[in-house]
Amino acid sequence: PGYFHTLFERLGWCVVRLNSVVQQVFRRHRYWRRLYHFNMATAATKTRLGEDSSDGPVHLEVILHRGRNLVKTFKEKLRSLMLDSVMDPYVRFEVTSPWKGKESSAIQNSTTKDDDENPVWEETFHFLLGDSCDRGQLQVTLWDANYLFDEKMSQPISVDLNSLEMESGYDRKVYSIHGDGEIELSLQIRRTEDWVHKTVADCLQKDAVAVRHGLKKGVDIHQELFPDVSTLRLDVIVHEGHNLKKTRREQVRDLVLHSALNSYLELEVTNPWEKAATAAVQRSTSKHKDEDPVWDEEFSFLIDANGIPGWLQITLCDAGCFFADRQLSSPAVLELSELQVTQKYCRKQLAIHGNGTVDISVRMTRPKHELRFGVDVPGREKDIVAKRQRKAAAAVQAVLGRKGLPKEVPTIGMLCSGGGIRAAIGTSGAVQALKDAGLFDCCTYMATLSGSAWYLSILYSLKGGPDVERCTEYLRDRCSVMSPLMRVKRIVDYRKAVQKKHFDGLIVSLVDIWGEMIGAVFSRDLERKERSRLSHQQKAVRSGDLPFPIYTAVHVREGVSSDTFAEWVEFTPFEYGIRDFKVFSPMEDIASQRINGMVTTRSKEFNLSFLQGVWGSAFAAAIERWAGALLNSNESLVMWVLNRAIEWSGLSHWRPLAAVLPNFMKGIPALPTCSRRIQMSLKEAFADHCPPGDRLELSSIDDFDKEESDAKRKKVESSLPTDQKTTQEGHATKRGERSRLSLQVQQNDHMMVVDAGVDFNLPFPPLLRPERPTNVFLVFDFSWYGSQTVSPFQELLKAKDWAAEHGWKFPNIPDDIFNPNNLKEYYILEDCEDPECPVVVFFPLCNVSRRTVAIAGQDEGFAKVDPFSDVYSTFNFNYKTEDFDRLHELCRFNTSLAVEAIRSIIARRVV
Numbered sequence: 001p002g003y004f005h006t007l008f009e010r011l012g013w014c015v016v017r018l019n020s021v022v023q024q025v026f027r028r029h030r031y032w033r034r035l036y037h038f039n040m041a042t043a044a045t046k047t048r049l050g051e052d053s054s055d056g057p058v059h060l061e062v063i064l065h066r067g068r069n070l071v072k073t074f075k076e077k078l079r080s081l082m083l084d085s086v087m088d089p090y091v092r093f094e095v096t097s098p099w100k101g102k103e104s105s106a107i108q109n110s111t112t113k114d115d116d117e118n119p120v121w122e123e124t125f126h127f128l129l130g131d132s133c134d135r136g137q138l139q140v141t142l143w144d145a146n147y148l149f150d151e152k153m154s155q156p157i158s159v160d161l162n163s164l165e166m167e168s169g170y171d172r173k174v175y176s177i178h179g180d181g182e183i184e185l186s187l188q189i190r191r192t193e194d195w196v197h198k199t200v201a202d203c204l205q206k207d208a209v210a211v212r213h214g215l216k217k218g219v220d221i222h223q224e225l226f227p228d229v230s231t232l233r234l235d236v237i238v239h240e241g242h243n244l245k246k247t248r249r250e251q252v253r254d255l256v257l258h259s260a261l262n263s264y265l266e267l268e269v270t271n272p273w274e275k276a277a278t279a280a281v282q283r284s285t286s287k288h289k290d291e292d293p294v295w296d297e298e299f300s301f302l303i304d305a306n307g308i309p310g311w312l313q314i315t316l317c318d319a320g321c322f323f324a325d326r327q328l329s330s331p332a333v334l335e336l337s338e339l340q341v342t343q344k345y346c347r348k349q350l351a352i353h354g355n356g357t358v359d360i361s362v363r364m365t366r367p368k369h370e371l372r373f374g375v376d377v378p379g380r381e382k383d384i385v386a387k388r389q390r391k392a393a394a395a396v397q398a399v400l401g402r403k404g405l406p407k408e409v410p411t412i413g414m415l416c417s418g419g420g421i422r423a424a425i426g427t428s429g430a431v432q433a434l435k436d437a438g439l440f441d442c443c444t445y446m447a448t449l450s451g452s453a454w455y456l457s458i459l460y461s462l463k464g465g466p467d468v469e470r471c472t473e474y475l476r477d478r479c480s481v482m483s484p485l486m487r488v489k490r491i492v493d494y495r496k497a498v499q500k501k502h503f504d505g506l507i508v509s510l511v512d513i514w515g516e517m518i519g520a521v522f523s524r525d526l527e528r529k530e531r532s533r534l535s536h537q538q539k540a541v542r543s544g545d546l547p548f549p550i551y552t553a554v555h556v557r558e559g560v561s562s563d564t565f566a567e568w569v570e571f572t573p574f575e576y577g578i579r580d581f582k583v584f585s586p587m588e589d590i591a592s593q594r595i596n597g598m599v600t601t602r603s604k605e606f607n608l609s610f611l612q613g614v615w616g617s618a619f620a621a622a623i624e625r626w627a628g629a630l631l632n633s634n635e636s637l638v639m640w641v642l643n644r645a646i647e648w649s650g651l652s653h654w655r656p657l658a659a660v661l662p663n664f665m666k667g668i669p670a671l672p673t674c675s676r677r678i679q680m681s682l683k684e685a686f687a688d689h690c691p692p693g694d695r696l697e698l699s700s701i702d703d704f705d706k707e708e709s710d711a712k713r714k715k716v717e718s719s720l721p722t723d724q725k726t727t728q729e730g731h732a733t734k735r736g737e738r739s740r741l742s743l744q745v746q747q748n749d750h751m752m753v754v755d756a757g758v759d760f761n762l763p764f765p766p767l768l769r770p771e772r773p774t775n776v777f778l779v780f781d782f783s784w785y786g787s788q789t790v791s792p793f794q795e796l797l798k799a800k801d802w803a804a805e806h807g808w809k810f811p812n813i814p815d816d817i818f819n820p821n822n823l824k825e826y827y828i829l830e831d832c833e834d835p836e837c838p839v840v841v842f843f844p845l846c847n848v849s850r851r852t853v854a855i856a857g858q859d860e861g862f863a864k865v866d867p868f869s870d871v872y873s874t875f876n877f878n879y880k881t882e883d884f885d886r887l888h889e890l891c892r893f894n895t896s897l898a899v900e901a902i903r904s905i906i907a908r909r910v911v
């Protein structure tokens with residue numbers, strides 16, 4: 001035994017040693033492979049930097065040092081009427097051969113030195129020259145800044161730029177100007193390609209030990225040196241300014257009526273990304289009569305990483321009261337070649353306008369794709385739903401009265417239709433009934449549209465957290481205050497809100513005014529008052545104590561019928577997007593402009609009130625009708641006020657129904673229609689450039705496989721009833737037309753979004769999708785049918801057709817299910833032969849059994865309430881307290897009748 005024990009010990013030692021040797025071999029192999037790529041990159045870089053560039057732009061740098069003996073002649077003093085006998089000099093530079101597209105920066109002025117005959121400037125100017133073979137001339141002119149007008153004091157001095165040698169350093173000379181005067185300049189010509197490879201050059205200068213250390217840590221130097229990114233993001237934070245004053249000459253020029261400076265800054269990048277040229281110039285807010293303004297504002301630019309370096313130019317401007325806005329100084333220039341690609345800000349102080357300074361922080365980063373591609377739900381939603389499922393299991397145990405915790409419970413989704421205030425009230429009654437029976441805690445999802453979305457957004461935004469009872473009280477109090485919303489003061493407030501949005505570069509429609517009106521009613525006293533946003537609800541849903549909220553709208557195209565093109569848009573506290581397009585964007589960036597998935601202009605998230613207006617935008621078209629009724633005045637007068645609000649906002653027309661959002665899909669590939677080979681390439685490309693923890697997520701490539709998708713659809717179609725099979729050919733034609741139109745979506749700057757009820761009035765699409773497998777649907781339809789003798793299954797039939805079009809299972813609806821003489825408070829639709837088909841419990845809006853039931857504390861009016869009377873019209877927005885309570889209690893009563901049936905359905909599906 002001792003011999004074998006020693007033998008096994010030695011064998012084990014040999015195995016360990018062999019494993020160590022193998023690992024060292026692999027590590028050395030990886031090291032030498034990466035070192036090879038590094039050496040190849042070094043050689044390519046040295047070759048590139050050593051080439052003599054004979055084409056493309058060249059960079060001219062001019063340093064103006066000082067002037068001497070700049071004195072006015074006697075004739076010039078007489079011409080200024082002896083009021084300004086001492087010169088206020090500044091120098092103007094102009095290049096005769098600027099780079100194409102940079103003509104606006106071909107002329108630049110220095111700052112003005114008041115009453116100084118021997119000024120000291122020490123200012124730097126940058127120019128891009130068009131042809132390295134013929135660079136043209138630099139013309140230098142001396143000017144005098146008089147009180148009333150500027151005067152040219154000399155003929156231009158011409159400097160031949162072809163005489164300057166490339167990369168030879170600064171050429172410092174003194175030039176005679178204006179008689180016996182002199183100015184001292186330094187000139188330099190250099191190539192512009194150096195900045196493009198600055199990262200490579202810096203890496204070459206690093207210590208070899210540090211490079212090897214990076215290789216050992218697994219850093220791919222080749223990828224770091226040559227990233228496949230054509231754009232860079234420049235982030236600028238303007239902090240504050242100091243000593244920003246008008247000169248004496250500027251005060252006299254403004255007739256001393258506007259002596260204080262209303263300062264704002266203009267920021268411009270000289271080398272913007274060509275697809276984001278609209279964001280090349282941005283301006284800060286104006287600070288009224290403030291010599292030391294504090295801005296603390298952020299700006300973002302996209303620049304071309306494969307082009308010339310360019311500069312960031314900051315110009316001080318004055319927002320004059322009696323004159324047009326005027327630039328007060330030459331731009332303060334920051335060379336972008338000085339910045340490294342890093343995540344950290346670098347704080348700088350720039351001199352501007354004489355003795356003034358501006359403090360800024362800048363950084364250069366590579367923009368990330370913050371879109372999520374694919375049909376799967378995001379990871380954060382999965383985590384929240386998993387928490388919710390565990391709590392739903394405990395709720396199911398309590399509802400069914402079982403001892404042990406069930407291993408698996410059905411996923412229950414609650415769906416509520418639109419219908420204005422009527423739908424919001426009805427949703428409150430249904431939720432209260434389910435809450436009392438313990439079934440609301442069993443629900444995993446809650447999908448809404450239009451009026452029911454108003455209720456859900458209020459519930460999840462209340463102070464102190466969501467509470468069903470408090471939400472009902474809040475809604476009761478706010479449903480009777482719609483009348484004051486059309487007062488003139490309110491109209492002026494709406495005008496200011498839409499005007500600000502218009503100035504931010506966003507398109508304004510009547511939905512914006514409608515959203516402001518809804519916000520004045522439903523967003524008051526919420527979590528963050530008027531600044532409440534949908535992303536703020538993340539805190540309320542993160543614990544999983546409530547169903548996961550989903551809001552819906554429909555993306556349409558102008559001039560195209562919604563029957564032909566209507567794609568459902570999902571809104572959650574985390575993101576929004578279109579499942580059929582397989583693209584989703586973070587909710588915080590809903591107001592930001594994007595190109596190719598990258599944010600070109602970042603804006604603050606829309607207020608919740610605007611989204612409430614979007615979800616219920618169908619009512620914006622009837623604003624004239626109900627606004628006039630509320631005022632008891634001429635409707636044309638009301639519309640005159642609204643039209644003035646639009647006109648004051650700088651708009652010539654407005655769209656009544658559609659809200660206009662920035663198109664977050666602009667420039668990205670049409671994933672639903674591209675081939676599998678392209679999809680695989682996209683997946684690999686995004687996977688290479690997306691670090692762990694980034695918000696870019698890719699679903700399984702099988703989701704993009706058209707052949708597998710068609711096979712799944714055919715499998716589902718084979719199990720459909722005969723009446724659904726006959727419609728498949730029509731659905732295929734409709735899908736083809738939508739695919740053709742979807743290819744054009746990526747070309748538009750904006751997308752039009754309307755009330756989802758334009759398509760059909762039940763939010764089934766977000767929960768029918770396989771990524772959110774829902775077993776039981778509790779469907780509450782508050783649509784307006786006019787009377788109880790009309791079939792309430794119209795919208796449900798549309799949802800069934802929509803499911804058949806996408807190849808998703810839906811229970812059959814018998815043709816004879818509706819009997820006007822035997823109307824029910826709820827209907828159960830179930831396919832007993834297919835356990836995978838979801839169960840639908842449908843609640844139409846009606847009053848049947850309640851008429852014969854007496855409830856303590858409720859008078860006869862509660863029993864005889866007619867949900868289709870004029871009081872509960874879709875376009876009635878002013879409810880009395882008793883009307884609110886009667887409809888609320890009716891929906892609560894109807895829902896409570898189905899409690900035992902719902903428990904039975906849950907019990908059959910519990911494992």
